[in-house]
Amino acid sequence: MAEYQTHEYDVIVIGAGGAGLRAAIESSAMGAKTALVCKSLLGKAHTVMAEGGMAAALANVDKADNWQTHFRDTVLGGKYMGNWRMQQLHAQESPERALELERWGAVFDRTPEGKINQRAFGGHTWKRLAHVGDRTGLEMIRTLQDKGVHQGIDVFMECTIVELLKDSGRVVGAFGYWRETGKFVVFKAKAVVMATGGIGKMFRVTSNSWEYTADGHALALRAGAELIDMEFVQFHPTGMVWPPGVKGILVTEAVRGEGGLLKNSQGERFMERYDPKRMELSTRDQVAKAIYTEVKEGRGTPHGGVWLDISHKDAEYIKKKLPSMYHQFKDLADVDITTSPMEIGPTMHYIMGGIRVVPESGAATVPGLFACGECSGGMHGGNRLGGNSLSDLLVFGKRAGEGAALFARDNGAHVGFDDAQIKRTEQDVLRPFESRASHTPYDLHFELQDLMQDNVGIMRTGDDLKTAIAVFPAFNEKLRGARVEGSRMFNPGWHLAWDMVNMLLIAEVVARAALQREESRGAHTRLDFPKTDSGGYWETVNSCATYEDGRVGMGLIPKPVMPAELKALVDATA
Template sequence: MENYETYDYDVLVIGAGGAGLRAVIAAREAGCRVAVVCKSLLGKAHTVMAEGGVAAALGNMDQPDGTKEPDSWEVHFVDTMKGGAFLNNWRMVEIFTKEAPERVLELEQYGAVFDRTPDGLIAERPFGGHKYRRLNHVGDRTGLEIIRTLQDKAVSLGIDVFMEVVITRLLKDGDRVVGAFGYYRESGNFIVFRAKAIVLATGGWGRMYRYTSNSWEGTGDGVMMAFEAGAELLDMEMVQFHPTGMVWPPGMRGILVTEGVRGEGGILRNGKGERFMFNPKYMPELYRGQFAETEEEAERWLTDKQNNRRPPELLPRDVVSRAIYREVEEGRGSEHGGVYLDISHRGADYIKRKLPSMYEQFHALGDVDITKQPMEVYPTIHYTMGGVKVDPETCATTVPGLYAAGEVAAGLHGANRLGGNSLSDILVFGKRAGEHAALYAKTVNLGKIDEQQIAEEEDYLLLPLETKEGENPYDIHRELQETMQKHAMIARTEKGLLEALEKIQELQKRAEHLHVDGDRCFNPGWHAAREIRFMLKTSEIIVRCALERKESRGAQWRLDYPDRDDEFWGKHNLIAVKDGQHIKIEPRPLPEMPERLKALFK
């Protein structure tokens, strides 16, 4: 075994996005000694990609008659359950919708600078699937402002930060998680953390797809470390395809175009110039009567922002993604294989004020002036609703000492996440995860670190450098991306999923013999060797769950099972657990919603 640094903490937070920083703040305020580890630099978190706003039912916006919109946690609860196709954990949704307003106002107290209404309240914009305007925003840079605010608050409390450190394994003492093992990206030197409690806030895992809005960090490290440690995973088949990612230029394909563009009046047209979202075949029965049926009616909404009858472009993301997919597949796509998203009718001054990042993004990357011409967009892998199963109250996983919050945790969003709910998710459950990790840490001592576990992980990490000949991790990554993009994206079939599973298993065998040149210092190929093995296992679980769920619901669209099965699958989550060296997938009944909440839907 090589030498390694060792650090001891009460609470270790892995991930420095919004969920991780909010957990740090909560644990630090509880009096614990806390460290946060981030794979990249502090402040460079995927949270900054969430641009449109943070969803919370503040009810700040005026109706045409001068009264405030009658928004409430109850309405937000109904919207979130409907958007998630009722696969959500009802208790998580209840906690979330009740506490989101307080968490947003807390950000304001920390120093966040939100856009304002004429009477000085936080401004809110409409978003897909939300009945009222409840996306509290800072232009189209909301995630960036949240990270800035939480980072300043966390640093002011006094924390230890380990930047550009990759955690690759959770260490256990019996059934309990007691530490984490990893290395410095710059030098490759190993590092061990002993901790009484660990909070996973590692985000998502979109990099196994060819086109994704996720940055390079999203390789599934956290979810797979939890799985290997014995945690249960929930609904891993539910991967969200954001309907509007950049199509042109090719090098920028997949980069997010915020839903705020449609929230501010952006319209979708196909290659023939038709506003296709008015087509009745794209309107789910659940939403009939709630959206405008003509362009004239949608235009009236744009000018007076009536509470109902919104434009159909503001249907939930899964619905809009499927519609765009069908338009392109049926030959009505744009010049470069997408559809057109046009906001130019809103005027240059309005666009530059409300959507400054989008204006700059398209101008700099695609030489497109969105104040004068439409954008070309197509669905891109953006988020995962599945992840580590957690307790709604405490964010505890099924492994003692391990907590999870944010995108890596599952249960809140069901089969489809509504836009804006991710930012309030990280605030609500980041706080709860930090609080309860701190409470747990005060009841236990530091556990014993097993040197054998460290030796095994060291050998696993160093093997690609010691193997004289073998597979290139980048080649395997490219083949995995092509496989998942082709067979496990928007439209899925049993035939395609079985082909994907066969290919993934082939790639896993090849990945046992990886070869990387050079040494550990400044070696991205060496980093990729560990990441590809995380991504292969994550992809296998996604595909196995997609095969098991024989229905179409939310992000799971099975062409061979096109209907929702509310009798069985509408009442069951899918659980993935480690069974020796195998993966066990089993349906588990959803918790029964109490009558007091069922009454909200009547």
């Protein structure tokens, strides 16, 4: 052990987006010695890109709103696949989390009465999203960041965790390297909170940043945790499609929330044919599939998208409510959105599935491990509503931080380490330096993105999924031989090699979960099983992945049954 720099904490939180920061704040507030470890600089996590807002039934704008309606919207939006208890806690607690953020200094846009303003979003019955123009995520992360650093949390930036450390069946720490020097580091901890975000970089067209390499999903799975609902991958309906350099960059749903219209190349508001009641503000799965279909059937724009038009609104209003969209299109595509439509198409955005947790505490199925945010599963089921992620981060970040701090308190002493595990991991991580192969991790990354986009994308078939699954063993072998150049100092090629190990593992999980579910539901569409099994068998089970003896296991677990009084809420107006 002496050869590694070692830090000792009660709780370490991996990932410094909204969920990780909120977890660390809570853990530290409860008296646990807490560290926050992140791959980037603090404040650059993916939360910073969240635009539209945070869903919370504050009822500041639409007085009729309440947690029950938010709960119902979330259950229906998730196509009955979500964990009812998580959805209940989320709907009940998100208003308090929003107000708390305000008390910590977040400056939300205001109503004329001087309260937090709220805007409309897809699938939400009422105007519900607390927001700051279209940069809500930045406001959230900066507020949490400043709250956190003044509360005594130790932050370790630009540190990649490569494996969780286990002893006697319990997670006891984490092993990683400093990105700057390439040197290894050990974090001993009584409890570990996973808050690493998503998996988007395994797809070719995605709104996700380089950090989204499925780390938390993969580390937890390898450590013995279970992953649920991994077939549910959200394609956001509106990403930029042109010019090529910007393909996939997110165009906020707030454009539609503020009145933006979707039209095909014939000028038709095509949502009339898919969801005439909610039109542009239908749920993301529906809108993405509608756009896909329009393009497929020859009614797309020159660059393979459809039009999103807000130019009928007053120019000053657009610049005030959607400032970063205005600049994004002006700067990157020469398009003035106050006078011209935007060309948009679906982009991989979010993974609903993730680490299976106890709703109240965020505890995973392995002792000592907790999870929150995008890398956890259950909250969003088959499809996430816009705005429900930022609130999810705060509600379950707080709960996981509390859960981890309590676990650390009740499971006092630091336990031992398996030195052999550390040695083995170190060898695995360093192996690429010895390779003389011609291919690099970058080559394989592009290959994986094509494989996933073409076979495990927005529309799936059993044959395509089997094609992908058949490729993975050879792919893994190839990755073991991939070559990196240079030294260990801030070497992105080397970093990508291990990120690829994680991505490949989770890519296989996604493909297997998608092959298993023989129906179409929410974000999971099977062309060979186009019907939703409403009220049937598939509505009663969640997919569940495990990892044993170096192999992915895929099965089904019964979905927790919603209590009658909550079911009555959902059924009342469904």
